[in-house]
Each structure stands twice: as C-alpha cells, then as structure tokens.
Amino acid sequence: MLLEKMLQSQGxxxxxxxxxxxxxxxxxxxxxxxxxxxxxxxxxxxxxxxFGQSYVYREKIYIALNKPQGFxxxxxxxxxxxxxxxxxxxLRERGLxxxxxxxQDTTGLLxxxxxxxxxxxxxxxxxxxxxxxxxxxxxxxxxxQLITLEKGVELHNEKGIFAATNVHLLDEYQLSLTIHQGVxxxxxxxxxxxxxxxxxxxxxxxGELVLPELELGEWIYLNEDQIHAAQQSRSP
Numbered sequence: 001m002l003l004e005k006m007l008q009s010q011g012x013x014x015x016x017x018x019x020x021x022x023x024x025x026x027x028x029x030x031x032x033x034x035x036x037x038x039x040x041x042x043x044x045x046x047x048x049x050x051f052g053q054s055y056v057y058r059e060k061i062y063i064a065l066n067k068p069q070g071f072x073x074x075x076x077x078x079x080x081x082x083x084x085x086x087x088x089x090x091l092r093e094r095g096l097x098x099x100x101x102x103x104q105d106t107t108g109l110l111x112x113x114x115x116x117x118x119x120x121x122x123x124x125x126x127x128x129x130x131x132x133x134x135x136x137x138x139x140x141x142x143x144x145q146l147i148t149l150e151k152g153v154e155l156h157n158e159k160g161i162f163a164a165t166n167v168h169l170l171d172e173y174q175l176s177l178t179i180h181q182g183v184x185x186x187x188x189x190x191x192x193x194x195x196x197x198x199x200x201x202x203x204x205x206x207g208e209l210v211l212p213e214l215e216l217g218e219w220i221y222l223n224e225d226q227i228h229a230a231q232q233s234r235s236p
Contacts, residue, residue, distance in 0.1 A: 003027065003039045010057065011090030012050060026051050060115040061091065062222040066214035067110040067203075073101040080104045086217055087112075099123060099206075100182060108133075108203035109211040111222075111230060121231055122206070128180040129233045132166070132205035133187050138197040140172045145194040149177060153193035158183055162190055176204070207232040 001009075007018040007027070025033050028049040029041055041048075046057035067073075071083040084092055099111040099122050113119055122129050152163030164177040179186055188198045204211050209230040212220055222230070 001041055001043055002037075003029070003034055003041055004037060006041050006043060006046075006048075006057065007050075009059075009094075010055065011093035013093065021050065028052075058221070060118070061094065061096065061113060062115065062118065062227050063087075063091075063096075063112040063219050064209070064212055064214070064222055064226070065110045065112060065219040066211060066216050067102050067107055068216035069105050069107055072104045073098040073110065083110065086219065102203060103185065103188075103201070106201040106203065107216060108201075109206055109209070110203070111206060111209075112219075118227070118231075123182075125181065127233045129207050129231070130165070130178045130180050130205075131182065131203060132176060132178050134170070134176050134202045134204055135174065135187060135191065135198055136200035137173050137175070137191060138199050139195075141169055141175050141196065145191075145196055146175065148194045149190060153190055155183065155186070155189050155193065162186065164190065173199075206230050 003022060004015060004018040007021065008015055012018055012021065019037055021027055022035055022037055025035050027034050030047065043057045043059070048055055048057070065083070065086065067083060070080050071086070072078065072080050073083050075082060075084055083098065084096060087096060094114045096112050096114055097119060099113060099119050102108070102110055111122065121127065146167050146169060149164045149167050152161035155162055162181060162183070164179055166176070166178045168176045170176060177187070187201055191198050207230045209226055214220065
C-alpha cells in the first residue's frame with residue numbers, strides 16, 4: 001500500500017495533508033524516516049510513527065470504553081459533551097461510531113468501531129445480543145417486581161412483551177438483569193412498568209464480553225477474542 005494511502009486510512013487527514021507529512025520527514029516506518037511519496041508499505045504487523053508518536057496499523061478499529069456520566073453518544077450532542085470527545089482526532093477522522101447508545105447518565109461498557117458490518121451485527125434486532133445491566137433503584141426491589149420483570153411487561157408505544165432474563169437481586173436497592181432487545185430507555189421503562197424507578201444504570205456486559213477493568217472514561221482496543229465474544233448472541 002502506498003504510504004500516503006496508509007496514513008489516510010489511519011485517520012491522518014486528506015491525501016494532500018498526508019503527502020505533506022511525508023515530504024516534511026514526519027513519518028518513520030520500521031525505524032527509518034520516509035520522504036518518498038512512492039514508498040509502499042506492507043501493512044501486516046506494521047509499526048510507524050508520526051512526529052515521533054508511535055502507531056500500529058489497524059485495518060479496522062474495535063474499542064471498549066467505560067463510559068462515564070455526562071456524555072451523549074452522538075457526534076452532535078444536544079445538552080452534554082460528546083462521547084467522541086474522549087478519543088483522539090485520528091479516530092474520529094476514521095468515522096468512529098458507537099455500537100448502539102447509552103443515555104448520558106448511564107455508565108459502563110460502550111463499544112465503538114469504524115467497521116459497519118460489526119456494528120450491524122451487534123445492533124440488528126434479530127440477533128438478540130444480550131446486554132447485562134446493573135441497576136440502582138429509587139425504592140426497594142420487591143420479589144414481585146423481580147418476577148414481573150422476568151415474565152415481561154408492556155411498554156408504551158412499543159409492540160410485544162419485554163422480558164428480562166437472569167434477574168438477580170444484589171441488595172435492597174440493586175439488581176442485575178439481562179435484556180435482549182434494546183429499545184429506547186428500555187431498562188428505565190421496564191423498571192417504571194413494575195412500579196420502581198432507576199436511579200443509576202451501568203452496563204456490565206455485551207454478548208460474552210464483560211467490561212474490562214477500566215476507569216471511567218478509559219478505553220482499550222479489543223483483541224480478536226474480545227471482538228468474537230461481543231458478537232455472541234442467543235435467543236431470549
């Protein structure tokens with residue numbers, strides 16, 4: 001692959017800008033400065049640097065973020081900061097997109113990617129990718145509420161019955177549950193339907209991928225095993 005094309009694919013700007021980076025001697029490939037616009041690189045296991053900052057070539061990017069409160073999953077947020085502000089410019093330049101959304105006040109596992117097929121695989125409603133949430137409630141959680149959540153509830157302006165699986169009481173005001181659909185504000189609306197209210201909501205798992213040990217606002221690139229784990233789906 002031409003060096004300029006590789007740089008462009010990695011989010012370093014337009015073709016003209018990438019050419020200028022090469023001409024200015026800003027690019028080092030495998031330890032050698034490259035100023036030849038016709039230079040070609042083997043992208044397999046490629047390490048390179050731009051202005052001394054090291055990078056690894058990634059054909060596609062797959063990221064797990066421990067989302068903090070106060071961030072909207074939008075490139076054009078309405079009332080809060082954008083979750084994309086947590087990432088460097090080169091990732092936003094690549095078209096980084098959130099795989100589904102978390103409300104601004106919800107924390108936990110958020111996946112982001114520039115791979116359209118991966119995004120579609122996790123968000124298509126027929127896939128039933130399970131998502132595990134930890135819920136803190138306003139009122140104490142009753143045994144009847146747990147039973148009703150597993151049996152299923154109706155949600156206003158939604159078709160069908162919405163049931164949770166693996167509903168477990170953590171303490172008087174906390175429970176964990178798994179949902180398989182993902183309609184707007186689903187967990188909050190399900191808790192409201194059984195007569196309670198969500199005070200705090202945290203997503204702990206998508207598919208078989210458990211949130212890595214990250215501080216709020218921290219993120220990592222996913223490896224192949226983690227990418228595969230996130231796509232594991234099953235019937236509700």
